[in-house]
Amino acid sequence: MQSEIDLLQGLNDKQLQAVTLPHISALILAGAGSGKTRVLTTRIAWLIQTSQTSPMGLMAVTFTNKAAKEMLTRLTSMLPINTRGMWAGTFHGLCNRMLRAHYREAGLPSTFQILDTADQLSAIKRVMKVMNVDDEKYPPKQAMGYINGCKEEGLRADAVDAYDGHSQKLREIYAAYDQQCNRDGVADFAELLLRCYELLQREPHIRAHYQQRFQYILVDEFQDTNRLQYLWLKLLGGAHNSIFAVGDDDQSIYAFRGARVGNMSDFQRDFKVENIVKLEENYRSHSNILDAANAIITNNTNRLGKNLWTSAGKGEPIRIYEAYNDTDESQFIVDEVNMLQNEGVPLSDIALLYRSNAQSRILEHSLFSANIPYRVYGGLRFFERAEVKHALAYIRLIANANDDTALLRIINFPPRGIGARGLEQLQEGARQNDCSLWQAATNKVGEGMLGSKGLEGFVGLIRHMIDQTYGITLGEVAEMVINLSGLMAHYQNDKEGEDRVENLQELVTAAVAFSKQDLGNHHNMEEDADLMTQFLNHASLEAGDHQADVGHEALQLMTVHAAKGLEFHSVFIGGVEEGLFPHEQAAYENGGLEEERRLMYVAVTRARQRLYLSYAQSRMLHGQVRYGIASRFIDEIPEDLTKRLNSKPAAKTYATGGQYTPAKSTQSSYPFKIGQGVRHGKFGEGVIVSYEGNASDLAVKVNFGSAGLKTLMLEYAKLEKI
DNA sequence: TTCCTACGATTTTTT
């Protein structure tokens, strides 16, 4: 057993202060690269080692499975404890666990399944169809956003305000959707949190149980919590427990999905936090990089206030490159990457960051031509792939035949002659008897209805599968399902189906691995759902990681969002242009620009040694040429921290691209930046949102608020800066 | 039932 001294060794004063705080609620403002995870894990280790609590007496909450895993890994390297059974995980994972343990009180079947986003959307479409809602007027995606938004605010349909016909209809859809989920015995992601919150609120003895148990609650990335998550924490934190919240308001980049930075100040107020511990010493980057990051973020208002510093030297200047178009930009990046490689920097320690995924294509193209191995993060995760979801849907039906979402996914896949009419009859039957589609199907088959051969086959198949399941392992179940369902044969016959066949095999492997890993995991009988259900949960809650992990020897390409929490020797940020970064869409949103700036702050602070910023005078976007100017964020970096790799815009001629004429001087083409406030004779005051057209025929899109969004020819509009 | 075409949208993303 290591001594306390060992545990605390090497911490700086602030870190030490944070780690050894007494049993009070505290807010740790942890800047980028300030050792946040270390503080969090050391705090846990210290609490346990000094016997202030046991591994069972605390709860640690994170946003991603990756963060949870890393925390536990580090913890076991500090203390020889078994972390299995510890309440450390994501909000969703922990809520799921509570709901499983108290499924009766929560009003859920013991085998309830979790809908991922795609499942949820199809469930909503289904409800809307039953309700005969015009999906032109109410796009299902929008309805989903509405429903999730409400749930994340902690509101059920009956508690939501509806002002007009439109919102009343949405509320109706919400109510009907919840009803359908209840009947199917399924819960979407937001439902896990809301139902758990309601459970704790409604059942005093359950609430008391957990409040007594979790005397210490630790929360990571607190700035990303939404309202419901905060309410949930508040409920669990109770009156006597301590919540140790770690976060960084400057790195809040998820407001668009409901994160409320305001939770940080609410927390201070509600939990009477006296001291905020600020971790400002950065162990990652040289000071030029940090100074640039500080200079950028200073332009935001309403910050809790924090300034990163380092004892490392100034380091290299920030390199800025102005490309004349996107091809030039990616070529520049390729050249520099080659140089870095020659200098001995491993490819996996170099990252190409961009604001939007669309930017990766051209980079990939250049990298491919230059034979540089790269890895792009993002896209579909393993458990989200169609073939995997199909196989899982069969398993879901075995676990809970009332799961209509699962049934609809595979009732006719692989094709077995159940077409639209047959399905409609089935749904009608289900509606009349107010039962699940499966029950309707068995009824129909039981009655010996004619003309439903396909249906008969399907019901027989599922029943057969259920029979087969008894007494075999999870891996064997997976194997049995992909074979009996015909999925495997279907993809084997498809000449494009090679990858899919592999993924199905991989699913069997995953199932086998899961049951092995799970063998040692049966401590707690009360929350011991059967293995199949656990595996399905695992598939929904951990669809696989989007974020980079142990890099193979490949260049790392990802969005800035995906780069949060990571660091690299060298970082390229591409497309640092007005309209792209900050993104033009952000100009519409309240506080959108500040979030973009925080995003830039996150991007900049990923670099240890070297940082490149590049922008292009023109770029292909949505099949059209767009002209851009350098992002305001570049202007916000003091000149003396930067080095222009090519001379400044003015009268530059481009030797590399003789066939192109450079765009006009940015000065004359773009009198206004995106986001600039303007006044118009007729429409009043507005904000420049984007540019359209080419340099000789330039139009601006201006958001005039009440007067709406207008596209104006710059030449005639007579706009005035305000 | 399957395949093709036309249309629309297209910031960021975890669970």
Next chain:
DNA sequence: ATCGTAGGAA
């Protein structure tokens, strides 16, 4: 440009 979806034709 390009991708996914929805709806119609073979």
